Amino acid sequence: SSILVRTMYSCQPCASGDGFSPSDETPHLGRQRAGLCAVPQAHRAVASLVCALVALLALSAAVATVGRESFREASSLEAASDSRLLLTKGAGEDGVLRVTGDAWQVVSKDTLSIRLGKSFHAKVIGTKSTCSIATGQQEGDWLKLSHEPGYVSIVFTGNYKLMKKIKMTYAKTSGNCSDIGMHPIVEPGVCLAAAKALGIETEGFMITHGSPKPYGCYMVLGTGELGLAVNPFNEGNGAMGPRVPICADRPPCHGSTTCLVQTSFGQLYTNMSDTLTTPNKRHYASLHGYRLIVSQQETLQELIEKDFADCFPGVGMVRLDTQTLLKICSVLKAFRTGCGTVFWTDSDAAILAAEVPLAHWLEINKKAHVFWSVSDLGAEHTCFDWPTPNGCRTMGAFVSCLNAGAVIFRSTSWSENFLLRIAARSRFLADPKCSTAKLNKAEFDQCGLKGAPATGDQCAIACETKEDPTLMEHFECLSSRTEPVFQSICGPESKTWIPKLKENSFVANCIGHPKWECVKRVTGISWMLADAYKQKQEKLEKERKEKLEKEHKEKLKKEHHVAHGSRRRHKVSHPSHK
Numbered sequence: 001s002s003i004l005v006r007t008m009y010s011c012q013p014c015a016s017g018d019g020f021s022p023s024d025e026t027p028h029l030g031r032q033r034a035g036l037c038a039v040p041q042a043h044r045a046v047a048s049l050v051c052a053l054v055a056l057l058a059l060s061a062a063v064a065t066v067g068r069e070s071f072r073e074a075s076s077l078e079a080a081s082d083s084r085l086l087l088t089k090g091a092g093e094d095g096v097l098r099v100t101g102d103a104w105q106v107v108s109k110d111t112l113s114i115r116l117g118k119s120f121h122a123k124v125i126g127t128k129s130t131c132s133i134a135t136g137q138q139e140g141d142w143l144k145l146s147h148e149p150g151y152v153s154i155v156f157t158g159n160y161k162l163m164k165k166i167k168m169t170y171a172k173t174s175g176n177c178s179d180i181g182m183h184p185i186v187e188p189g190v191c192l193a194a195a196k197a198l199g200i201e202t203e204g205f206m207i208t209h210g211s212p213k214p215y216g217c218y219m220v221l222g223t224g225e226l227g228l229a230v231n232p233f234n235e236g237n238g239a240m241g242p243r244v245p246i247c248a249d250r251p252p253c254h255g256s257t258t259c260l261v262q263t264s265f266g267q268l269y270t271n272m273s274d275t276l277t278t279p280n281k282r283h284y285a286s287l288h289g290y291r292l293i294v295s296q297q298e299t300l301q302e303l304i305e306k307d308f309a310d311c312f313p314g315v316g317m318v319r320l321d322t323q324t325l326l327k328i329c330s331v332l333k334a335f336r337t338g339c340g341t342v343f344w345t346d347s348d349a350a351i352l353a354a355e356v357p358l359a360h361w362l363e364i365n366k367k368a369h370v371f372w373s374v375s376d377l378g379a380e381h382t383c384f385d386w387p388t389p390n391g392c393r394t395m396g397a398f399v400s401c402l403n404a405g406a407v408i409f410r411s412t413s414w415s416e417n418f419l420l421r422i423a424a425r426s427r428f429l430a431d432p433k434c435s436t437a438k439l440n441k442a443e444f445d446q447c448g449l450k451g452a453p454a455t456g457d458q459c460a461i462a463c464e465t466k467e468d469p470t471l472m473e474h475f476e477c478l479s480s481r482t483e484p485v486f487q488s489i490c491g492p493e494s495k496t497w498i499p500k501l502k503e504n505s506f507v508a509n510c511i512g513h514p515k516w517e518c519v520k521r522v523t524g525i526s527w528m529l530a531d532a533y534k535q536k537q538e539k540l541e542k543e544r545k546e547k548l549e550k551e552h553k554e555k556l557k558k559e560h561h562v563a564h565g566s567r568r569r570h571k572v573s574h575p576s577h578k
């Protein structure tokens with residue numbers, strides 16, 4: 001597979017058109033690409049064909065090998081048990097070396113925008129959580145982030161602080177971080193900064209989705225290789241074999257590992273995203289301290305080249321279903337930037353019940369890797385008559401009622417493997433075996449949508465699940481009987497959905513046309529509900545304060561009576577003599 005990867009780097013488009021710049025470099029993309037420009041013009045057609053074939057092989061190799069660690073980890077238990085590697089003369093009382101370094105912490109009440117340039121007018125490409133810790137280089141009132149593209153503002157209009165400089169203390173341990181009174185590190189930049197402060201000469205850095213692993217940042221003894229285990233199933237794990245945790249003195253910002261992703265391209269959808277749905281998703285992220293990752297360009301080609309170039313080797317050379325490719329690459333991008341939980345919503349969907357955290361859904365099934373919505377309109381009664389709030393029932397019911405406009409992924413090796421399988425499957429959506437028409441009474445076909453046959457991620461997911469029903473062992477399904485309804489499907493032609501949305505919906509997903517009108521109405525409802533929730537919270541807070549004040553006054557009154565009664569008893573027992 002490494003040969004395929006190297007080959008695909010030589011297959012990239014000409015440098016002048018691929019949108020690659022030094023600011024986009026990451027540890028696994030930081031190499032120069034001569035690309036097809038090195039091939040004589042007369043032979044480029046043949047070279048492009050060869051590259052496309054190699055890209056297909058690369059995708060197949062990715063599906064076959066994902067989940068394997070790229071580390072050459074030391075397998076020797078002798079290295080793992082050699083505590084001298086963790087100790088240094090002059091260390092603290094517990095024998096553990098601690099070092100201190102500089103970092104930046106978000107202190108803004110709302111999530112902080114990550115922008116492409118040092119301007120509040122620059123394009124927003126994501127957010128930092130309200131408790132997030134970042135590393136980077138200060139440039140005036142801006143921080144240029146290290147280990148990820150973009151800038152964040154340190155102050156607003158010269159006075160209001162958005163970030164503050166802090167000291168972080170780091171240490172390695174042969175057990176669990178809690179054993180030495182410290183905490184796991186969950187953010188990639190902080191992990192790399194900690195390794196540097198501790199003098200660890202890293203041979204490589206990888207965000208891994210495997211389990212079991214030490215939770216958070218760790219190093220491999222004997223090799224110095226560095227990893228960040230973001231799989232939520234690893235929470236609570238300490239040292240394992242040669243892998244030992246690297247810890248910090250500050251609690252982890254778990255909100256920074258929970259991510260919302262939104263992707264769009266083309267004038268209609270980017271305008272809709274900028275004006276209506278991105279502010280909606282940002283409000284939800286701010287309310288719960290989550291991260292928002294936005295991937296958005298004017299054209300599909302720009303989106304693939306600038307945002308998803310490292311989705312898998314040769315991503316721009318393989319003819320995959322567009323909708324499937326963008327969703328898969330969006331989620332994988334979030335996985336690879338340290339997200340442990342990823343919430344995808346379509347760019348024409350809005351979150352209505354903003355007060356409901358993602359934990360509400362994740363707690364329904366603590367073992368599931370993917371949480372699907374099964375409230376699609378296509379199969380009618382099969383979906384409307386779902387007997388329980390959750391549970392995937394049969395394969396036929398799942399593939400008939402699936403709507404992937406809102407879906408939650410846990411960042412695991414299984415999830416990554418599954419996503420790449422769906423990407424590969426999307427090359428064969430015209431296969432009659434993919435049809436779902438015979439699996440429901442309405443004869444609804446996920447792969448036969450009017451005007452767009454044999455397309456779409458729902459077709460690819462349904463087809464792969466039909467081929468391998470054991471995948472459902474890792475799914476959780478959320479029907480229209482959940483509280484609130486996980487996802488409501490609506491369109492401008494419907495006259496009955498607005499009251500239901502106001503009543504009881506977590507996500508509203510617009511289908512049909514005109515798209516803009518539907519999205520405008522559901523986002524309007526979302527802000528109306530947000531205002532109502534805010535007023536309710538303010539009322540509850542006012543009542544809480546009034547109750548506390550009343551209790552305080554009653555306590556003072558009681559204490560006064562007790563003190564006054566005590567003085568009277570004192571006078572009676574000790575009368576004065578004239």
